[in-house]
Amino acid sequence: METTLKTSKKRTGPVLFSNYQQADGIKKAIELGRENILLELKNSGLKGRGGAGFSTATKWMLSAAANAEKKFIVCNADEGEPGTFKDRVLLLEYPELVFDGMVIAGFTIGAKKGIVYLRGEYEYMLPSLEGFLNKMKEENLLGKNILEKEGFDFDINIRLGSGAYVCGEETALIESLEGYRGEPRNRPPFPVNTGYLGYPTVVNNVETLASIPHIIYKGGEWFKKNGTDKSKGSKLFSVSGDCGKPGVYELQWGTKISELLEIVEAKNCKAVQVGGASGVCLPKSQFNRSLAYEDAATGGSIIIFDESRNMLKILKNFMEFFVEESCGQCTPCRVGNTKLLEGVDNIGKGEYTFSYINNLKELGKTMQAASKCGLGQSSPNSFISILDNFKEEIFYSNRKGIKNVKE
């Protein structure tokens, strides 16, 4: 019985999918030294690719400056956002980028240990990833005195998650690594100061780490050539839904949604969900917006809906997801998501007044402000944007002629 997963498509792209020889980045990093690596990184303008968009150079500088006997690099491979699968592609097809990135990170901030937090659903990758790590050890790219550099020790362990979306939040991920329930912590203190076991910890997304070897080897200037003023470089977009060619695409930041739709051969497109279930749903009139941190921000998830889809059913699917995945620690998120789901059900039954709808939207805004972590702060996004952008369909029409989402 073989799995039916297919990989190994030929991929091309300006940055991540460009040519790279394993260890080139590490060699260059040793040559540059810690300060120059940080300068190069700062010059590149790389921001976190998980969605939050925090400057990677700042994160590294803070933890490099921290004084501690141990430091950790954590690769956040707990990719749970609906519609995101770029990390799967990177880990299966480009593990050298991710692991080289971790080694360079360890060298720069002075960490001796790296941990990959791999989501439980990706357990099938474990044999190939561990095989790859062993190969790196044989080639002296991991272990003691890496590439003959005195005192440059680094090791990578892989730890599995166990099916919890919230563990993608960095402090929840650290709780989980420490053997606790994956409930987010208060921030500050941030993990760069007080992270895994209380030591300074850099938590970076898989894609962020995979960009590092390219930036170090080819330079920040080269990286900056792509993208916009505020969003440098390129981004992997995971495209799914109603289109001819779903898959992972590497495109420049600043690409317009309409351009992306053309590339993936989407026809009769009604709406695009940018940023997964926690992102926003954009109607046709906003397809001229560009994908960038400063405009339509995304961790890479693009889900396309064509004219036949029922937006309310889609919203219900999203809200059910959040009700299940909320960790339940803080009230706005635990109760708020349940109330929003109840609202979606009531709208579906036609049992609503507009003041009720407005109250729910207000509740959504309260959740955005009052929730403890990113989950509750972003879960009302799709609720508010779908009700605002598709009110004709949801409230004004009798919905005849619109097929079920499940068709």
Add this chain to the structure above:
Amino acid sequence: MLVVEKNNLSYEIERMVKEYGSDRQSLLQILQAIQKKYKHISDFAQQEIARLMNIHPVEVYSVISFYSFLSTEPKGRNIVRLCKTIACDMAGKDAVETAVKRELGISFGETTNDQRISLEYTNCLGMCDEGPAMLINEKVYTHLDPEMAVNILNEIK
């Protein structure tokens, strides 16, 4: 549970605690290993883990109850998890779901009488471009259609 079984389980847990370490950060790994081997983490196992790691049993229970891949109730030999998130839903999850339920005669959340298969839903498997998708234990199956899904399930022991 027979005394012999209890002793075996204790021995096994002791071995795992030795292998992973008795620090708190090993707890999740130990739980995952027990879940994999015994398909659930029984009350007795929880107490044994707590004793060997020097924490309260309720700490162990609280971690198990948090993660959806860990369970205190016995599961079948194979756990089938069908993705129900939006992209798989749109790609035809419902048809697969109905076919699988009919074939096995159980609904989701249940285990077949012969303990062969437990059916569960799961959230996004990261296979959105290749849906509908399901996990059987740790293996992933994509581009499912109802017939194919049923054939795959009938093959597993």
